[in-house]
Amino acid sequence: MNYAYLGKRIREERCRLNMTQADLAATVEVSPAYIGQIERGEKNATLDKMTHLSTSLPVTLDYLRPDYVEDRDDNINRLILQFLHTKSVPEKEMAYRMLLAVFDCYETTQPHTESSQAAKTVL
Numbered sequence: 001m002n003y004a005y006l007g008k009r010i011r012e013e014r015c016r017l018n019m020t021q022a023d024l025a026a027t028v029e030v031s032p033a034y035i036g037q038i039e040r041g042e043k044n045a046t047l048d049k050m051t052h053l054s055t056s057l058p059v060t061l062d063y064l065r066p067d068y069v070e071d072r073d074d075n076i077n078r079l080i081l082q083f084l085h086t087k088s089v090p091e092k093e094m095a096y097r098m099l100l101a102v103f104d105c106y107e108t109t110q111p112h113t114e115s116s117q118a119a120k121t122v123l
Contacts, residue, residue, distance in 0.1 A: 004041030005066040011039040013057040017082055027056040058085050 014024050014035075021035040028035070028049060037043035038053075045053065054061045058081050063074075084092050 001044075002041075002066045003038075003044055006064055007039040007041040009059075009064045010035075010053060010057070013059055013082075014039075017057065017085065024053070024056060028052040058082065 014021070021032040021039070025032040025035045029052070030049065034043065038045050050061055050064070054064060059078060063078065084095065087095070
């Protein structure tokens with residue numbers, strides 16, 4: 001495992017979310033110094049801590065690995081999840097309803113699809 005690369009990915013995702021090392025450390029329940037050591041590749045995090053880190057960022061453990069191959073769909077999904085991560089439940093529900101409305105409008109000018117109809121039953 002390339003721990004320097006792993007730390008770099010963690011730092012990139014933390015910065016993308018505008019989190020400090022202290023912010024991330026608080027969510028993972030470790031010290032900011034420990035986060036710094038992980039980000040510099042000096043310390044190897046346990047699987048438990050890696051799981052907490054990935055959940056807090058939010059990315060998959062696989063995404064943090066150096067051999068991860070990202071496709072465009074994964075990237076868009078990750079960006080959406082990161083955006084929603086800091087939002088409250090009511091804000092997430094509002095965003096979901098707005099997306100449904102946008103796609104309903106879009107579909108009126110496109111061939112009919114069943115995917116949006118199935119999604120509406122979730123909330």
